[in-house]
Amino acid sequence: MRADSALPTECDVCIVGGGLAGLATAWRLAQARRRVVLLERRLPAGAASSANAGTLAIQNKRPPLLPFFRDALAEWARVARELDAEIGYGAPGGFHIARSDEDAARLRKNFESHGVFGLAGEWRDAAALRKEAPWLGDGIVAATYSPMDAHADPLRAGSAMAAAAQASGAAILTGTELNSASREGTVWRLETGAGALRAETVVMAAGPWTGRVAALFGAKLPVHPSLIMLSVTEPAPRFMDRIVTHVAGNLTVKQVRNGSSLIGGGWPGAGDFDTERLGIDPLMLHHNLRLAVAVVPGLARLRLARSWANFEAQTPDGLPVFGALPGHDKLFVVLPTAGGWTAAPLMGRLMASLIVAGKAAETLAPATPARFNPR
Numbered sequence: 229m230r231a232d233s234a235l236p237t238e239c240d241v242c243i244v245g246g247g248l249a250g251l252a253t254a255w256r257l258a259q260a261r262r263r264v265v266l267l268e269r270r271l272p273a274g275a276a277s278s279a280n281a282g283t284l285a286i287q288n289k290r291p292p293l294l295p296f297f298r299d300a301l302a303e304w305a306r307v308a309r310e311l312d313a314e315i316g317y318g319a320p321g322g323f324h325i326a327r328s329d330e331d332a333a334r335l336r337k338n339f340e341s342h343g344v345f346g347l348a349g350e351w352r353d354a355a356a357l358r359k360e361a362p363w364l365g366d367g368i369v370a371a372t373y374s375p376m377d378a379h380a381d382p383l384r385a386g387s388a389m390a391a392a393a394q395a396s397g398a399a400i401l402t403g404t405e406l407n408s409a410s411r412e413g414t415v416w417r418l419e420t421g422a423g424a425l426r427a428e429t430v431v432m433a434a435g436p437w438t439g440r441v442a443a444l445f446g447a448k449l450p451v452h453p454s455l456i457m458l459s460v461t462e463p464a465p466r467f468m469d470r471i472v473t474h475v476a477g478n479l480t481v482k483q484v485r486n487g488s489s490l491i492g493g494g495w496p497g498a499g500d501f502d503t504e505r506l507g508i509d510p511l512m513l514h515h516n517l518r519l520a521v522a523v524v525p526g527l528a529r530l531r532l533a534r535s536w537a538n539f540e541a542q543t544p545d546g547l548p549v550f551g552a553l554p555g556h557d558k559l560f561v562v563l564p565t566a567g568g569w570t571a572a573p574l575m576g577r578l579m580a581s582l583i584v585a586g587k588a589a590e591t592l593a594p595a596t597p598a599r600f601n602p603r
């Protein structure tokens with residue numbers, strides 16, 4: 229992406245936060261010929277949007293957002309074709325596994341609830357699984373398979389989307405933090421480290437910082453950070469040909485294009501949101517890696533290259549936040565939570581059509597900000 233250095237004095241839409249949700253919104257609004265300025269206090273996709281595992285899975289998603297996530301996976305396939313860059317997108321399919329009878333009962337329930345939306349995939353018992361995926365460990369009692377599970381490269385997709393937004397006319401101001409906001413007649417006056425900007429509409433897309441950004445507008449949103457870890461191994465010849473997710477939600481494993489394996493599952497890191505210290509919790513990491521090796525024993529042969537942690541947004545009910553803030557003129561929020569990288573491109577597209585055409589996103593109705601009474 230190019231460096232946009234001069235802050236325009238006015239725009240139609242200002243987006244606060246340059247993670248994947250903000251970038252996707254900027255891209256789609258710029259394509260609709262809105263004058264867009266995106267403010268990013270650090271680097272675009274510099275936080276969770278480049279630090280995540282790149283899993284685009286349907287089987288680990290739950291109602292009521294299954295129809296939304298089905299569409300979000302289709303949006304990724306479209307984005308991969310539309311972006312003028314290689315973003316490591318692939319859809320090898322994936323196994324959603326159970327390692328105990330209790331897990332298997334949960335898997336069966338998950339299978340049935342996905343079936344209601346035509347997303348059940350296929351059931352595998354242990355024997356069938358062993359034949360099909362001999363690289364999986366012995367302790368797996370059942371799994372479901374979905375051909376929809378996919379992945380893309382977080383180190384590439386964010387900058388490719390930033391470049392696409394700029395090519396469509398958006399200005400992306402890096403190192404530019406929104407410090408305060410006030411109403412000036414019918415527009416928002418936004419004070420940043422680089423000067424003032426007037427915007428008719430503001431979209432808050434600040435990930436786990438969205439509660440703090442909302443406070444600048446006098447609004448309350450209960451958004452909290454959760455610090456989670458991810459690990460990558462050295463590259464190796466291909467030995468695992470599907471994405472693996474655990475029905476308990478505590479493991480994701482995949483081997484990516486360069487042969488490295490990514491190991492995640494939302495295990496907590498050790499750090500601090502106020503000072504933005506991003507640390508590893510060695511005990512949690514140990515549990516995460518042990519589980520990974522039990523599920524995919526071939527991982528034990530590989531050296532760990534790196535482990536890291538970053539902040540993901542959380543809300544009290546675990547659901548994302550999407551839409552206009554009631555009681556605030558032309559102020560919107562687009563906040564993915566868990567599975568947020570999967571969700572972000574479609575949330576950006578739907579936010580653009582909400583702003584441009586007033587079109588409500590029905591699949592995101594449960595994500596309405598009104599449920600938090602944010603005035």
Ligand SMILES: Cc1cc2nc3c(=O)[nH]c(=O)nc-3n(C[C@H](O)[C@H](O)[C@H](O)COP(=O)(O)OP(=O)(O)OC[C@H]3O[C@@H](n4cnc5c(N)ncnc54)[C@H](O)[C@@H]3O)c2cc1C
Pocket residue numbers: 244245246247248249250267268269270271272273274275276277278279280281282283284404405406407433434435436437441456457458480492537538539540541562563564565566567568569570571572
């Ligand atoms: C370790 C890890 C693994 C994950 N794995 C997966 C996965 O495999 N699949 C999946 O779907 N999801 C995954 N996620 C979740 C996903 O990465 C996030 O939900 C998603 O990237 C959030 O995107 P975002 O744009 O909302 O926020 P972020 O990427 O957090 O971006 C928010 C941006 O706002 C900026 N900002 C904040 N305040 C201001 C301000 N005042 N002014 C200007 N800018 C501001 C920040 O600097 C930041 O760049 C994972 C998350 C983590 C941490």
